[in-house]
Amino acid sequence: MRLVQLTVPTGKRQTILETLDDRGIDYVVTDEESDRDYTAVVYFPLPAPAVEPVLDELQEAGVGEDAYTVVVDAETVVSRRFEALREEYEEGDVESDRISRQELQTEAESLTPTFGVYSTMTIISAIVATAGLLLDSPAVVVGSMVIAPLIGPALGASVGSVIDEEDLFVESVAYQFIGIIFAIGAAAVFAWSVHVTNIVPPGLELAEVDEISERLAPDLLSLAVALGAGVAGIVSIATGISVALVGVMIAAALIPPAAAAGIAIAWGQPAAAIGSTALVFVNVLSVNLAGLLTLWYLGYRPESLFELGPTEKRVRKRVVGLVVIVLVFSVFLGAITYSSYQAGNFEENAREEVILALDEEEFEQYQFLEIEVLMDEDYPIQSPERVIVTIGGPPGETAPGLASELNQRVEQHADGDVDIEIRYVNIVEE
Template identity: 55%
Template sequence: MRLVQVTIPAGKREAVLRVLDEEGIDYVVTDETSGREYTAVAYFPLPTSAVEPILEQLRDVGLEREAYTVVVSAETVVSKRFDDLKDSYAEKEESEERIARQEIEARAEELAASIPTYVVMTIVSAVIATAGLLLDSPATVVGSMVIAPLIGPAMTTAVGSVIDDAELFQRGVSLQVVGIVLAVAAATVFAVFVQVMNLVPPGLDPLSLAEVEERLSPNFLSLAVAIGAGIAGAVSLMTGISAALVGVMIAVALIPPAATVGIGIAYSDPALAVGSAVLVAVNMLSINLASLIVLWYAGYRPEHFFRRDKARIATLKRVAVLVVAIAVLSLFLGGVTYDSYQSAQTEQDIRNAIDTELEDPVYAGYTLVELEVETTAENLLFQRPTAATVTVGVPPDAGRPGLATGIETRVAAEAGVDIDIDVFYLERERGAG
């Protein structure tokens, strides 16, 4: 529910009150005695979904933007007429919680934080994310997402596009680009500092950290996360729900991958840097695409009718650009997804070949305990198996009849890969009970 306050210009009082009467709206009118061009102030409660259509009608009868219009949240309205009005608009509107265009524009402007605040919070969140990744601490990484101010620019961009506000749109785009660049730069500087000061073990391989490794090879599931974040952000914005939790979701898609890019640069690991950079780009584009489509579908348009065609054309062009960009990057995601599938399939084939080899009577009592397949990056990111470490449980005092060579031959024949095999023997003795 909303409480609306409007100042009524001279000569427009009857027209404004006629609109309110025709819509069955309760109102209070007071005289305006400041001596300016306004003669009265009207106060009236409205259902949330009624704010935009009522303000449109008032604008049509002469209540232009030069007049003051204030819309605030109302906790409770006790009125039979208001209940009837609420029911009436519930039947007309698809969503009772959808806020007015004027409100969503104001919320978008509020979410676009001032430059100093945005810069500081982005740098701090990137540094914390980098620390969390190097500590391999999921809790710390999550903490960095909570303070990241990235929901504002994405939503500002979408709102600016659908209502044809070029300044708002450009501000949103600029803040997004600046935010990602700052996050990567801050993560790089911090990761270099950590290395120089020996705050992590010398010779640390970032890919040995689970939090870092999972962002090395993004796949199509990453796209789903980003699209979901964009949809959630737009829905939270247009329903007036707190954007704090949704902001964390958007930060999930951007801050840790951006920090991983910085780690890849600091550790001179191009595969890590490129893979994470692609993830950042895909996520940012997908968030913008999803939020833009949701807001346009929800019916947000420019205030003036003659600007709506311009906004529609501009929005369609931006959607097309985003779709093409995501499609191009999705080729990379598709390749990584397929490569991940192939790697998993190859490892399973190697395991099956080893199991088959151990079924030979020569290896009676031998059991496969552990298999670790080593891979190397080929064409920067795609993985190729090069070696495998096999741990085999054997009875005490069992012979060692050239198992490594047998496994190599079997793997080459059945799995179709030529890799080096190292075998470790683990003696096992089972009790009589």
């Protein structure tokens, strides 16, 4: 529910009150004696979905931006006429539950802090995420997402596009790309400092840290996170629901990959940063694409009908551009996904070959215990580099021909040379 406070311009009092009467809206009028260009202030409650059409109709009646219009939340309204008004506008779906275009713009602008606060909080969140990744701590990584101020610019670009507020669009786009640069830069500087000061073990391998390695070789499922965050963010802001948790989801799509890219740069492995950097950009673009489509679906349009055609054309161009770029990045992520799929198949085939080899009569005294496939460090598209096979057998015995047998069997499933390492575990049966 909303309470609208509207200043009545000189000569428009009767027109405004007739408009409200025609709509069946209760109102209270107080005379204004400040000797300015308006003669009264009218107060009236509205259901949230009714704010936009009513304000648009009043604007057509002559209430322009030179008059003050204040929309505030109302906790309770007790009125039969208000209940009838609510039944008229509230249909129980997302489209009818959305806030007005005017409130949407205000909400989008309020979610974006000043540049100093935005840059500071982005840098801090990137540093915390970097520490969490190096510690291999999911809890710390989640904490970095909570403080990241990314939801405002991520949603502001979509809002500015559909309601034809180019200043909001340009500012939001600039904030997003500056945020990406600051996040990756801060992560790289922090990671380099802890690396050279040996705060982390000198021999730390990025591939051995799960929180890092999974972001250096992202797959197509990452798109689902970004698209879901974009839709959820817009639905939250458009329906007046708290966006705090959705902000964490958007940060989850951006901050950890940016931190992983910074770590790879600090470790002197710029090629390893390609996958995570691509993930950051594709996530940013996907959030904007999902937000843009969702806002248009919810029915948000420019204030003036004369601006509808140009705005619709501009939105269509931006959607097409975003779709093309996201598809290009998706091909890249698809290649990484296919590489992971091939690695999974290789491990399964290698396991089967080892079991079959040990089933042969000359190796029947040995038992298969475990297989581990180690990937190379050619991020983001990795290939199997070494296979470690652990088998059990009688104490002090080895199988001289087993290594060559396994090497022949396993390599037929690999695209290149793969080293085979056999580890023996003594098994004593009593």
